Amino acid sequence: MQSFDLIVIGTGSAGKAVAQTVRKAGKTVAIIDKLPFGGTCSQRGCDPKKVLVGAAELVDRVAQMLGNGIKSKAVISWPDLMQFKKSFTDDIPEDTEARFAKQGITAFHGTATFLSKNTISVGDETLQANHIVIATGQRPQPLGIPGEELLTDSTGFLDLPQLPKKIVLIGGGYISMEFAHIAARAGAKVTIIHQGKRPLENFDADLVSLLVKALKAVGIKFIFNAEVTAVEGREGELTVHYEQKDKSHSVSTLMAVHGAGRVANVADLELEKASVIVDKKGVVVNKYLQSESNPAIYACGDVSSKGLPLTPLASYEGSIVAENILNGNKRTFADNPTPSAVFTVPTLASVGLTEKQARKERLSVTVTFQETSDWYTSRRIGEPFSGFKTLVDKKSGQLVGAHLLGAGSDELINLFTLAMKYGIPAKEIGETLFAYPTRASDIRSMLPV
Numbered sequence: 001m002q003s004f005d006l007i008v009i010g011t012g013s014a015g016k017a018v019a020q021t022v023r024k025a026g027k028t029v030a031i032i033d034k035l036p037f038g039g040t041c042s043q044r045g046c047d048p049k050k051v052l053v054g055a056a057e058l059v060d061r062v063a064q065m066l067g068n069g070i071k072s073k074a075v076i077s078w079p080d081l082m083q084f085k086k087s088f089t090d091d092i093p094e095d096t097e098a099r100f101a102k103q104g105i106t107a108f109h110g111t112a113t114f115l116s117k118n119t120i121s122v123g124d125e126t127l128q129a130n131h132i133v134i135a136t137g138q139r140p141q142p143l144g145i146p147g148e149e150l151l152t153d154s155t156g157f158l159d160l161p162q163l164p165k166k167i168v169l170i171g172g173g174y175i176s177m178e179f180a181h182i183a184a185r186a187g188a189k190v191t192i193i194h195q196g197k198r199p200l201e202n203f204d205a206d207l208v209s210l211l212v213k214a215l216k217a218v219g220i221k222f223i224f225n226a227e228v229t230a231v232e233g234r235e236g237e238l239t240v241h242y243e244q245k246d247k248s249h250s251v252s253t254l255m256a257v258h259g260a261g262r263v264a265n266v267a268d269l270e271l272e273k274a275s276v277i278v279d280k281k282g283v284v285v286n287k288y289l290q291s292e293s294n295p296a297i298y299a300c301g302d303v304s305s306k307g308l309p310l311t312p313l314a315s316y317e318g319s320i321v322a323e324n325i326l327n328g329n330k331r332t333f334a335d336n337p338t339p340s341a342v343f344t345v346p347t348l349a350s351v352g353l354t355e356k357q358a359r360k361e362r363l364s365v366t367v368t369f370q371e372t373s374d375w376y377t378s379r380r381i382g383e384p385f386s387g388f389k390t391l392v393d394k395k396s397g398q399l400v401g402a403h404l405l406g407a408g409s410d411e412l413i414n415l416f417t418l419a420m421k422y423g424i425p426a427k428e429i430g431e432t433l434f435a436y437p438t439r440a441s442d443i444r445s446m447l448p449v
């Protein structure tokens with residue numbers, strides 16, 4: 001049995017943040033991962049995805065300017081794009097492990113399983129610690145349908161050596177929407193099957209409806225209110241069965257991708273042996289991100305029940321856990337305004353309350369919504385679908401929500417986030433001088449006067 005002050009399970013953004021901070025304070029730290037070191041975001045999520053999105057954006061930008069000074073279409077070479085992607089991802093496991101070694105963090109490869117409240121087994125080793133941090137992220141939600149094993153997950157999609165010409169995506173969340181966009185711009189025929197009546201249910205309904213129009217305009221097909229019931233066939237020759245309005249339908253495809261939600265990655269951990277409680281959102285933690293049922297254990301990142309499953313939150317939660325382990329429970333999880341973006345073209349980005357949430361909370365808000373494809377910012381690049389919605393609290397004059405659709409929204413949303421975090425009144429945001437012509441220079445026109 002090897003003993004440590006701290007064991008961290010998971011080498012993603014959350015796990016790394018805890019391990020490195022606690023080790024820096026002189027404690028003994030072990031870290032475990034069953035996959036190549038470095039976690040989801042940098043190897044199988046945000047970063048490789050945005051490399052592919054970059055190429056898809058370029059194809060779109062060129063297409064939008066054809067006839068306005070640009071002559072020929074841009075075409076994606078998928079194998080070359082994959083090579084480029086690999087130049088970002090290939091070195092991560094080795095670099096991460098080398099960094100751990102340099103920092104004096106003891107690394108273990110394998111699946112961690114709890115043996116008791118403070119012991120863990122990994123391979124042939126048994127490890128024990130005063131504190132254990134669960135930072136195991138999420139995995140695709142099991143769908144419980146026949147043929148589920150024939151589906152390609154997000155990791156598989158981001159690593160395809162060749163892109164099939166016909167793809168069905170199951171689910172209407174951000175991963176499906178982004179992959180649909182990438183695949184369509186790389187020349188595939190794409191269909192999204194979604195059980196709800198619209199995709200991206202947590203985003204603003206008016207802007208999502210504009211985004212759906214934009215994606216339809218490039219040939220992406222949507223099948224809404226449809227529940228996938230089975231997948232049949234063999235690799236490269238599949239049939240996806242679904243039910244819609246009590247009728248059975250099917251669609252044939254070369255590849256079907258699981259984009260139907262992710263759940264806490266706790267299946268291997270045998271948490272019952274450590275008395276750790278998990279609910280639908282993840283490992284149940286208090287405001288200090290400590291397990292409510294076993295104080296030796298903390299959980300952070302996607303696997304914890306607090307916050308959204310996003311990278312900036314994973315690192316933020318990791319820093320809270322590290323401080324609480326080192327100094328006793330003092331730092332609490334605060335609900336910061338958390339921006340998120342859907343990297344389609346046009347990009348959708350959002351922070352704060354949606355109109356629906358504001359109404360539900362009975363807030364009295366001024367809602368400003370407009371389509372902006374005739375504004376200079378969109379016309380200059382031939383962007384056919386863009387818009388925004390802002391929500392300003394009538395009493396306080398504070399911005400409580402901002403929703404943007406269009407090129408550059410993923411950057412612009414950060415200005416709105418800053419304003420919300422530091423309580424800058426909408427009037428003062430509108431009076432701020434921004435460089436012109438930039439997307440930020442439109443902000444004044446996005447707020448009530």
Ligand SMILES: Cc1cc2nc3c(=O)[nH]c(=O)nc-3n(C[C@H](O)[C@H](O)[C@H](O)COP(=O)(O)OP(=O)(O)OC[C@H]3O[C@@H](n4cnc5c(N)ncnc54)[C@H](O)[C@@H]3O)c2cc1C
Binds near residue numbers: 012032175312
């Ligand atoms: C396709 C995709 C696109 C995304 N795009 C974005 C984006 O654009 N922006 C954004 O903010 N977020 C995005 N995310 C989410 C983001 O990747 C996560 O929020 C972030 O990676 C979470 O970090 P984490 O440290 O909590 O978990 P992870 O990075 O998932 O790390 C968990 C680690 O734990 C390991 N593990 C699990 N169980 C065990 C076990 N029993 N034993 C040992 N090791 C174990 C796993 O192998 C994994 O390496 C995306 C996710 C996906 C899948």
